[in-house]
Amino acid sequence: xxxxxxxxxxxxxxxxxxxxxxxxxxxxxxxxxxxxxxxxxxxxxxxxxxxxxxxxxxxxxxxxxxxxxxxxxxxxxxxxxxxxxxxxxxxxxxxxxxxxxxxxxxxxxxxxxxxxxxxxxxxxxxxxxxxxxxxxxxxxxxxxxxxxxxxxxxxxxxxxxxxxxxxxxxxxxxxxxxxxxxxxxxxxxxxxxxxxxxxxxxxxxxxxxxxxxxxxxxxxxxxxxxxxxxxxxxxxxxxxxxxxxxxxxxxxxxx
Amino acid sequence: xxxxxxxxxxxxxxxxxxxxxxxxxxxxxxxxxxxxxxxxxxxxxxxxxxxxxxxxxxxxxxxxxxxxxxxxxxxxxxxxxxxxxxxxxxxxxxxxxxxxxxxxxxxxxxxxxxxxxxxxxxxxxxxxxxxxxxxxxxxxxxxxxxxxxxxxxxxxxxxxxxxxxxxxxxxxxxxxxxxxxxxxxxxxxxxxxxxxxxxxxxxxxxxxxxxxxxxxxxxxxxxxxxxxxxxxxxxxxxxxxxxxxxxxxxxxxxx
Numbered sequence: 412x413x414x415x416x417x418x419x420x421x422x423x424x425x426x427x428x429x430x431x432x433x434x435x436x437x438x439x440x441x442x443x444x445x446x447x448x449x450x451x452x453x454x455x456x457x458x459x460x461x462x463x464x465x466x467x468x469x470x471x472x473x474x475x476x477x478x479x480x481x482x483x484x485x486x487x488x489x490x491x492x493x494x495x496x497x498x499x500x501x502x503x504x505x506x507x508x509x510x511x512x513x514x515x516x517x518x519x520x521x522x523x524x525x526x527x528x529x530x531x532x533x534x535x536x537x538x539x540x541x542x543x544x545x546x547x548x549x550x551x552x553x554x555x556x557x558x559x560x561x562x563x564x565x566x567x568x569x570x571x572x573x574x575x576x577x578x579x580x581x582x583x584x585x586x587x588x589x590x591x592x593x594x595x596x597x598x599x600x601x602x603x604x605x606x607x608x609x610x611x612x613x614x615x616x617x618x619x620x621x622x623x624x625x626x627x628x629x630x631x632x633x634x635x636x637x638x639x640x641x642x643x644x645x646x647x648x649x650x651x652x653x654x655x656x657x658x659x660x661x662x663x664x665x666x
Numbered sequence: 667x668x669x670x671x672x673x674x675x676x677x678x679x680x681x682x683x684x685x686x687x688x689x690x691x692x693x694x695x696x697x698x699x700x701x702x703x704x705x706x707x708x709x710x711x712x713x714x715x716x717x718x719x720x721x722x723x724x725x726x727x728x729x730x731x732x733x734x735x736x737x738x739x740x741x742x743x744x745x746x747x748x749x750x751x752x753x754x755x756x757x758x759x760x761x762x763x764x765x766x767x768x769x770x771x772x773x774x775x776x777x778x779x780x781x782x783x784x785x786x787x788x789x790x791x792x793x794x795x796x797x798x799x800x801x802x803x804x805x806x807x808x809x810x811x812x813x814x815x816x817x818x819x820x821x822x823x824x825x826x827x828x829x830x831x832x833x834x835x836x837x838x839x840x841x842x843x844x845x846x847x848x849x850x851x852x853x854x855x856x857x858x859x860x861x862x863x864x865x866x867x868x869x870x871x872x873x874x875x876x877x878x879x880x881x882x883x884x885x886x887x888x889x890x891x892x893x894x895x896x897x898x899x900x901x902x903x904x905x906x907x908x909x910x911x912x913x914x915x916x917x918x919x920x921x
Contacts, residue, residue, distance in 0.1 A: 455791050456754025458716050463708075470733050478725050499711025500768075507763065511789035513755075532787070532808070534766035536710050553787070 413503070413519040414443055415601070416487040417586040417637035419593040419659035423453070423481035424634050428613070428622045430487060431476050432642040435617035437466030437489040446502040447472060449487035450515045451480050452590040457513045461502045483661065484588045488517035494525075500537035504586075505545050507533060509552060510559040512589045516545045519639055520582030520598055544577050564658070564666060567594055571656045578654065586637065593659045595637045597651035603637040604648045605662065613643040633662030668758070668774040669698055670856070671742040672841040672892035674848040674914035678708070678736035679889050683868070683877045685742060686731050687897040690872035692721030692744040701757040702727060704742035705770045706735050707845040712768045716757045738916065739843045743772035749780075755792035759841075760800050762788060764807060765814040767844045771800045774894055775837030775853055799832050819913070819921060822849055826911045833909065841892065848914045850892045852906035858892040859903045860917065868898040888917030 416433045418426050430449065438444040447469070448461030466472040466489055488503035495501035503517040518541035530546030531553070551573055552566070560566050570587065574596040577583045583598040595601050606613075608631070610624035628634075637659075641648040651657055658666040671688045673681050685704065693699040702724070703716030713735075721727040721744055743758035750756035758772040773796035785801030786808070806828055807821070815821050825842065829851040832838040840851040850856050861868075863886070865879035883889075892914075896903040906912055913921040 453718075453754040456718075456757065458714070458754060460715075461713050463711075470729065474725065474729050499708040499713060502711065508789060508791060511791055513791055534763060536763060536766055536768055 413488055413490045414441065414639040415517055415519050415584060415586050415637070417588070417593050417595060418482070418485040418635065419662050420483050420632070420634040421661040421663070422629070422632055423483055424632065425479035425481050426485050426487070427476055427479050428615070428620070429636050429638070429642050431620055432615040432617045433487060433489060433638070434466040434472050434476060437472070439467045440617045441489075443489040443491045445490045445492040445497045447487070447489040448502050448504050449475055449485065450504045450506060451482040452484040452513070452588065453482060455512060455590055457506060457515060457590060459504060459506060461499065463497050463499050463502055484590050484593050486515045486517050486586045486588050486593070488519075493521050495537055495539035498537065501539045501542075503541060505542050507545070507549055509549050510556070514549065515588050517586045518544065519584040522577060522581040522583065524580055544583070548573050563592060567592065567658050567666065570594060571596060574656065575654065584639065591660060593637070594656055595651060596656040597653055599653055600639050601637065601651045602639070602641050602648040603635055603651065603657060604641075604646055605633065605635045605664065607633045612645070614645050615642060616644045617642070635659050635662050635664070668743055668745045669696065669894040670772055670774050670839060670841050670892070672843070672848050672850060673737070673740040673890065674917050675738050675887070675889040676916040676918070677884070677887055678738055679887065680734035680736050681740050681742070682731055682734050683870070683875070684891050684893070684897050686875055687870040687872045688742060688744060688893070689721040689727050689731060692727070694722045695872045696744075698744040698746045700745040700747040700752045702742070702744040703757050703759050704730055704740065705759045705761060706737040707739040707768070707843065708737060710767060710845060712761060712770060712845060714759060714761060716754065718752050718754050718757055739845050739848050741770045741772050741841045741843050741848070748776050750792055750794035753792065756794045756797075758796060760797050762800070762804055764804050765811070769804065770843050772841045773799065774839040777832060777836040777838065779835055799838070803828050818847060822847065822913050822921065825849060826851060829911065830909065839894065846915060848892070849911055850906060851911040852908055854908055855894050856892065856906045857894070857896050857903040858890055858906065858912060859896075859901055860888065860890045860919065862888045869900050870897060871899045872897070890914050890917050890919070
């Protein structure tokens with residue numbers, strides 16, 4: 412199993428605090444030692460930092476913790492390998508282009524019978540069930556919408572249907588973003604929290620770090636964080652019901 | 667105009683020395699202040715570090731200079747914007763999947779009439795002539811070889827034909843890699859050097875840095891570096907004739 416972390420915000424926001432909590436689970440408070448990755452969107456562009464090393468020992472993870480890259484949409488993942496050996500090509504998140512946008516995906520869980528998923532012209536590069544499922548998803552989307560779709564909420568409803576099909580093959584917790592929207596599909600465990608004014612203080616569960624968001628934000632900021640398990644102990648996280656998905660845009664839940 | 671840097675090696679080798687020279691041109695010894703990027707292959711996987719900030723001021727560039735990521739194939743680029751504003755989605759290198767492999771591309775030059783290049787299902791995300799040309803190239807390759815081709819040298823001969831067509835639209839210096847092969851197509855300026863035993867000492871032109879490769883290598887290492895302009899002053903770099911390409915695999919020139 413792996414751990415997922417996502418963010419959706421209405422102003423470019425750094426994720427250093429939450430990422431610091433996640434990194435502890437990559438070899439210290441958690442067993443997720445088989446690599447990690449994080450994708451930051453800036454407009455239509457995105458950049459990914461990833462490492463097949465445990466996040467707790469990675470100089471690149473240290474950079475990401477210390478250098479506040481500001482983004483409105485973030486997807487991160489730390490890995491405990493099940494299908495596919497420890498290698499860069501098997502390290503999430505995965506990004507592919509569709510309709511002239513970068514789509515970024517990370518998966519927590521394990522699927523059976525995934526080799527039979529037809530992914531058309533989206534061919535997997537690594538050996539994971541996760542990437543095969545992502546390629547299948549993109550192939551189904553490209554088939555249903557050969558041209559850029561106008562109604563993105565309908566697209567995400569279709570993605571939820573496809574995710575439900577994948578869940579029938581095992582465990583399929585997923586984060587997916589095109590840079591504007593961040594979707595969370597829950598198969599077993601996925602929590603979220605929206606922080607807005609008046610901001611308070613939050614305290615990480617995995618490390619003795621506290622943050623006063625009031626000092627870091629303006630009154631109009633809306634920031635949602637999604638994670639496999641709550642990252643803070645003194646706030647109330649919402650659980651996504653297994654089999655359901657939640658869609659965020661600019662920090663706000665829209666579906 | 668921009669500067670290109672590539673590497674092909676028979677053992678995983680770091681590019682810290684050459685990258686240090688390139689970074690100086692990103693805002694100090696050169697005017698290429700509109701972002702930079704570098705892609706390292708590790709097996710079939712690859713990771714890209716990029717920043718729309720000048721390389722000389724980028725904490726991420728500092729990490730890449732100091733943290734020796736070892737790779738057999740590397741593509742790097744620093745940008746002086748002409749077509750497309752300064753933004754992450756316009757920052758090279760660009761990577762796309764074809765035939766289940768990551769293809770990475772960087773371009774130096776400027777093209778006219780590039781909007782008429784039909785790129786099929788490979789849609790550009792940013793606004794550069796470079797990415798449009800890359801998408802067109804991939805589309806032509808996918809059309810000619812709907813299945814994974816067996817003879818890669820023939821594929822690169824076809825790519826050289828396509829690059830010649832692009833050169834008719836302006837200036838088209840290009841580096842391209844699928845992780846195994848590194849191809850350099852010269853439109854105006856591109857130089858390369860192969861270092862092998864007995865290794866000597868090299869001295870950067872752009873900064874007062876010297877390296878004794880003998881201390882860093884084993885006698886079997888073969889490492890080729892490709893750059894827009896020679897990076898060292900005390901070695902003999904080969905010029906690629908305008909209109910010609912050179913293909914490397916595991917450090918050796920094969921075509």
